[in-house]
Amino acid sequence: MTRALPFSAPWLLAPMEGVTEPCFRDLVLARNPAQSLGGAYTEFVRVSGAPIPRAVLARQLGPSRFPQPVGVQLMGSDLAHLARSAANAVAAGAPLVDLNFGCPSKRAVAGCAGSALLREPAALASIVRAVADAVDVPVTAKIRAGYDDASRVEELARAVEQGGAALLTVHCRTRAEGYCDEVDWTRIARAVRAVSIPVCGNGGIASFEDLERMRSETGARFAMVGRGALADPWIFSGRRVDSGEAAHFLGDYAEAMRVRGGLSPRAVAARIKQLLRHWTAGGLVRSEADRTSLLREQDPEALLGQLEAAQAGLGPSSTQRTPPVSISATHALQ
Numbered sequence: 001m002t003r004a005l006p007f008s009a010p011w012l013l014a015p016m017e018g019v020t021e022p023c024f025r026d027l028v029l030a031r032n033p034a035q036s037l038g039g040a041y042t043e044f045v046r047v048s049g050a051p052i053p054r055a056v057l058a059r060q061l062g063p064s065r066f067p068q069p070v071g072v073q074l075m076g077s078d079l080a081h082l083a084r085s086a087a088n089a090v091a092a093g094a095p096l097v098d099l100n101f102g103c104p105s106k107r108a109v110a111g112c113a114g115s116a117l118l119r120e121p122a123a124l125a126s127i128v129r130a131v132a133d134a135v136d137v138p139v140t141a142k143i144r145a146g147y148d149d150a151s152r153v154e155e156l157a158r159a160v161e162q163g164g165a166a167l168l169t170v171h172c173r174t175r176a177e178g179y180c181d182e183v184d185w186t187r188i189a190r191a192v193r194a195v196s197i198p199v200c201g202n203g204g205i206a207s208f209e210d211l212e213r214m215r216s217e218t219g220a221r222f223a224m225v226g227r228g229a230l231a232d233p234w235i236f237s238g239r240r241v242d243s244g245e246a247a248h249f250l251g252d253y254a255e256a257m258r259v260r261g262g263l264s265p266r267a268v269a270a271r272i273k274q275l276l277r278h279w280t281a282g283g284l285v286r287s288e289a290d291r292t293s294l295l296r297e298q299d300p301e302a303l304l305g306q307l308e309a310a311q312a313g314l315g316p317s318s319t320q321r322t323p324p325v326s327i328s329a330t331h332a333l334q
């Protein structure tokens with residue numbers, strides 16, 4: 001049975017552990033219209049000893065709803081537990097379920113999950129099949145181009161298709177390549193040619209222009225952005241924001257994590273720094289020396305104070321800004 005993909009546009013926000021929890025994801029979804037950012041995914045949910053309860057999956061989805069769909073990503077290798085977890089995700093409101101076959105961590109590989117399954121295309125296909133049979137929403141799968149090398153990317157793509165996935169995302173780096181700077185998009189093009197289901201290309205998209213370039217160079221119907229969205233959350237719409245609006249995003253993020261997430265100032269500062277390592281939007285981080293000094297700030301209050309100061313310094317250009325999304329406005333979208 002063909003299940004229509006619910007995405008409102010071809011650009012997608014990648015699942016990122018420790019990043020695409022509801023606070024960050026909601027801010028990105030609210031700042032990019034549905035005509036440019038077509039959907040997003042939760043960070044992966046590990047499925048090992050037992051199915052994941054519905055309430056846990058509902059927390060991953062968060063209370064807010066946007067025009068764009070947010071899929072729940074699951075990672076594991078136990079067919080029954082994955083199938084039950086997928087059904088629970090749908091019961092929790094997930095409009096699609098994604099399967100992670102790319103996580104390179106030692107823990108995932110030791111548990112025969114994530115990228116470990118890139119060595120076993122038949123097992124990978126069985127997992128997709130078990131989950132696709134368990135739910136009536138589209139099931140998508142995200143692979144890396146291979147484990148040690150990319151020689152089997154076509155075979156892996158076909159395994160995903162045979163399992164009944166509605167979309168295949170290909171992160172063009174192999175597990176061995178980790179998160180290296182070099183990317184080879186021809187591997188995505190090879191996957192596109194190997195299957196008839198839609199493909200989403202991922203890896204190394206650093207600008208709005210790269211999104212369309214990914215599609216034209218690979219033939220992929222969708223393109224997914226990971227760290228490029230940490231550098232510039234507006235990457236999907238190509239809007240160039242000023243430093244005030246960029247600071248406002250970080251301020252809203254800090255507030256959401258504190259109020260909604262219940263995080264301590266230290267934990268909030270750690271999350272902000274995770275973005276600042278990549279951040280380019282609005283020229284807020286003017287030099288690598290600036291970045292280093294922000295990242296070296298040991299005192300969470302001082303780091304947040306610097307952000308507040310930048311926010312308070314909104315200049316006359318702020319009249320051209322779209323209204324910032326306040327925490328309460330985000331909740332109003334539920």
Ligand SMILES: Cc1cc2nc3c(=O)[nH]c(=O)nc-3n(C[C@H](O)[C@H](O)[C@H](O)COP(=O)(O)O)c2cc1C
Pocket residue numbers: 014015016017018019042043044073100101102103142171202203204205224225226227228
């Ligand atoms: C901090 C971080 C966490 C990630 N967590 C996940 C995850 O939970 N699930 C997943 O499939 N990929 C995960 N990835 C991989 C990204 O989804 C993406 O495939 C990768 O970053 C390559 O895209 P990019 O070059 O645009 O960053 C993660 C990447 C990063 C940097």
